[in-house]
Amino acid sequence: MKKKILPYLLLTPMILIMGVLVFYPIIATFSYSLKKWKLTAPGDIRFIGIKNYQDILQSDSFWYSMQNTIFILLFVVVFTTIVGCLVAAFLKIDVKWSGLLLALAILPWALPPFVNGILWKFVFFSGYGFLNKLLLGIGFISQPIEFLGGRWSLLLVISIVVVWRSVPFMALVCLAGRQSIPGELYEAAKIDGGSGWKIFRHITLPLMLPFVGVGLTSTSVTAINVFDEVVALSGYSDLGKNILMESYLTTFTFLDFGKGSAMTYIVMLFALILGIFYLRSLNKEVEY
Amino acid sequence: MKYARRTGYIMALIIFLLVTAGPFIWAFVISVTPDHAMFAPTSDLFPKKIIFDNYAELFSGGQRGNRFFMSMYNSLRATGITLCIGIPIAMLSAYVLSRMEFRGRKVIKNLLLCTMVIPVMATIIPLYRMFAVGDMLDDIFWLSIVYVSSYLPMAVWLISNYFATIPKELEEAAMIDGCGRAASFFRIILPISYPIILSVTLIMFLNTWSQFQIPLILASSMETKPMAIVVSEFMTKDTIQYGLIAAAGMIALIPPALAALIFRKYLISGITKGSVKG
Numbered sequence: 001m002k003k004k005i006l007p008y009l010l011l012t013p014m015i016l017i018m019g020v021l022v023f024y025p026i027i028a029t030f031s032y033s034l035k036k037w038k039l040t041a042p043g044d045i046r047f048i049g050i051k052n053y054q055d056i057l058q059s060d061s062f063w064y065s066m067q068n069t070i071f072i073l074l075f076v077v078v079f080t081t082i083v084g085c086l087v088a089a090f091l092k093i094d095v096k097w098s099g100l101l102l103a104l105a106i107l108p109w110a111l112p113p114f115v116n117g118i119l120w121k122f123v124f125f126s127g128y129g130f131l132n133k134l135l136l137g138i139g140f141i142s143q144p145i146e147f148l149g150g151r152w153s154l155l156l157v158i159s160i161v162v163v164w165r166s167v168p169f170m171a172l173v174c175l176a177g178r179q180s181i182p183g184e185l186y187e188a189a190k191i192d193g194g195s196g197w198k199i200f201r202h203i204t205l206p207l208m209l210p211f212v213g214v215g216l217t218s219t220s221v222t223a224i225n226v227f228d229e230v231v232a233l234s235g236y237s238d239l240g241k242n243i244l245m246e247s248y249l250t251t252f253t254f255l256d257f258g259k260g261s262a263m264t265y266i267v268m269l270f271a272l273i274l275g276i277f278y279l280r281s282l283n284k285e286v287e288y
Numbered sequence: 289m290k291y292a293r294r295t296g297y298i299m300a301l302i303i304f305l306l307v308t309a310g311p312f313i314w315a316f317v318i319s320v321t322p323d324h325a326m327f328a329p330t331s332d333l334f335p336k337k338i339i340f341d342n343y344a345e346l347f348s349g350g351q352r353g354n355r356f357f358m359s360m361y362n363s364l365r366a367t368g369i370t371l372c373i374g375i376p377i378a379m380l381s382a383y384v385l386s387r388m389e390f391r392g393r394k395v396i397k398n399l400l401l402c403t404m405v406i407p408v409m410a411t412i413i414p415l416y417r418m419f420a421v422g423d424m425l426d427d428i429f430w431l432s433i434v435y436v437s438s439y440l441p442m443a444v445w446l447i448s449n450y451f452a453t454i455p456k457e458l459e460e461a462a463m464i465d466g467c468g469r470a471a472s473f474f475r476i477i478l479p480i481s482y483p484i485i486l487s488v489t490l491i492m493f494l495n496t497w498s499q500f501q502i503p504l505i506l507a508s509s510m511e512t513k514p515m516a517i518v519v520s521e522f523m524t525k526d527t528i529q530y531g532l533i534a535a536a537g538m539i540a541l542i543p544p545a546l547a548a549l550i551f552r553k554y555l556i557s558g559i560t561k562g563s564v565k566g
Contacts, residue, residue: 122311
C-alpha cells in the first residue's frame with residue numbers, strides 16, 4: 001500500500017503548483033469568457049453565453065490585430081527557418097574560433113526580449129537612427145524613413161526583431177539534427193556513387209525533418225505570443241498590436257474581463273493547434 | 289575553387305558578425321553619445337565626443353539610477369527564489385515520472401507537456417483576481433511561484449529525459465548493497481546529473497531575467513518590479529531619454545550575456561536536449 005501512495009505523494013508539490021496556478025486559471029478564464037464582466041460596471045456581472053466571442057469576431061479591431069498576428073507569424077516562420085538553416089550551416093564549418101562564434105550566435109536568444117526590442121529601436125529609429133544614417137550616408141535616400149510610423153513597416157521591424165531572437169534556437173536544433181546523422185551513412189552513400197544533391201535529398205533532408213519540425217513549431221508559438229518587442233518598439237499603441245496586445249488592452253486598459261478572457265481563449269486555441277504538432281514531434285523518436 | 293570558398297566564408301563571417309553584434313555596438317554608441325548629437329540630422333555614424341554621463345547618472349544614486357538598480361536587485365531576488373523552489377520540485381517530479389511505475393503516469397506527463405504551449409495571457413486574469421483576493425499581489429515570493437509554474441514543464445521534461453538515459457542497473461546495484469531509494473538518488477543519480485541541472489538552472493535564470501508580461505500585471509511597486517518593467521517605464525513616462533535607456537539596456541544585458549558566454553556548453557546542450565528526444 002505504501003508503495004502505491006509514494007509516487008503521488010512525491011508529485012504533490014508539482015501537482016499543487018500546476019493545478020492552482022495553471023489548470024484552474026485556464027478553466028476560470030473560460031468561464032469568465034462566457035460572462036458580461038466589466039470592472040467599470042461591477043454590479044452587472046452575468047452569464048451571456050458566447051456573446052463575447054460573437055462580438056469579438058464581428059469587431060474590426062479584432063481582425064486588424066489578427067491580420068497583424070498572421071503577418072508576424074508568416075514572416076517569422078519563413079525567415080527564421082531560412083536564416084536558421086543558413087546559420088547552422090555556417091556554424092558547422094570547423095574553424096579555430098568556432099566556440100566563440102557559437103557563443104555569439106546564442107546571445108540574441110539569451111537576452112530579455114524587451115531589451116532586444118530596445119536594441120533594434122535604435123537601429124530603426126524613425127529620425128536619424130542607424131539605418132537612416134547609413135542609407136543617407138550612401139546616398140540611397142534623401143529623407144529619413146519613418147520605419148516605426150507606418151503599420152506595415154512597423155510590423156516588418158517587429159518581425160525582423162523576433163526573427164533575430166528566434167534564429168539561434170532554430171540553428172541549434174538544425175545543428176543537433178545534423179550531428180545526430182551517423183557519418184557512416186554519408187560514407188556508404190559516397191561509395192555507392194551518390195552525388196551531393198542526391199545525398200542531401202535522400203539522407204540529410206529526411207533525417208533532419210523532425211528536428212526542423214521542432215524548431216518550426218516552437219518558432220510559431222513564439223511568433224503568436226510576441227508582446228515585449230511590440231511594447232519596446234511602439235508602446236501600447238494600436239498601430240502594431242497583435243491579438244495578445246489587443247487582449248491585454250481590452251482586459252487591463254478597458255477593464256473588460258469578459259471580452260479579454262474570450263480573446264485570450266482565441267489566442268490559446270491558435271497556439272494550441274500549433275502546439276499539438278510541437279508536442280507530437282517532441283514525443284517522436286528519431287529512427288535510422 | 290578553394291579561393292572562392294574562402295572568400296565566401298569570410299563574407300558570411302562578416303555578415304554574421306554585423307547582424308549579431310551590430311545592435312549591441314550601436315546601442316553602446318548611443319549610450320555614450322551626448323543627447324543633442326544622438327539623432328542629429330547628419331549621416332555621421334559615430335559621435336565626435338564620447339560622454340559617460342548616462343552611466344554616471346545610473347550609478348550616481350539619483351532617483352532613476354536607484355529605481356534601475358532596485359529593479360535589477362528585484363530580478364535577482366526573484367531568480368533566487370525561483371531556483372530554490374523550482375529546481376528541487378522539478379528534480380523530484382522528474383525522478384518520479386521517469387523511475388516509478390504507477391497509474392496515471394502517462395496522463396500526468398502529457399498534461400504537463402501540454403502546458404508548455406499555453407500563453408501567459410490565458411492564465412493571468414484569474415491569477416490576478418486570485419492574487420488580489422488573497423493579498424498576494426505585488427509580492428516577490430508569489431511572483432516567483434508563478435514563474436516556477438511556467439518553467440516546471442520544461443524543467444521536468446529536460447531532467448526526466450536525462451534521468452531516462454542513466455542505466456537502472458546503477459541504482460539496482462546500489463540498492464542491493466543496502467542503499468535506500470533516497471540514498472541512491474542522492475549518491476548515484478544526483479552527482480551524475482549535474483550537467484542537466486546546470487542547464488535547467490541557466491535557462492530558468494535567463495527566463496526570470498527576461499520576465500515582462502507576468503510582472504506587468506502582478507507587480508506594481510518599486511520593491512517588486514523587475515528590470516524589464518522599469519526600463520520600459522524610462523521609455524513611456526514623461527521625457528524619453530534614449531541615452532539613459534541605452535545605458536540601462538547595456539548594463540541589464542551583462543548578466544545574461546556573461547552566462548551565455550561562460551556556460552554556453554550547458555546552455556546549448558540544454559536547448560537541444562529539451563527540443564529533441566533521443
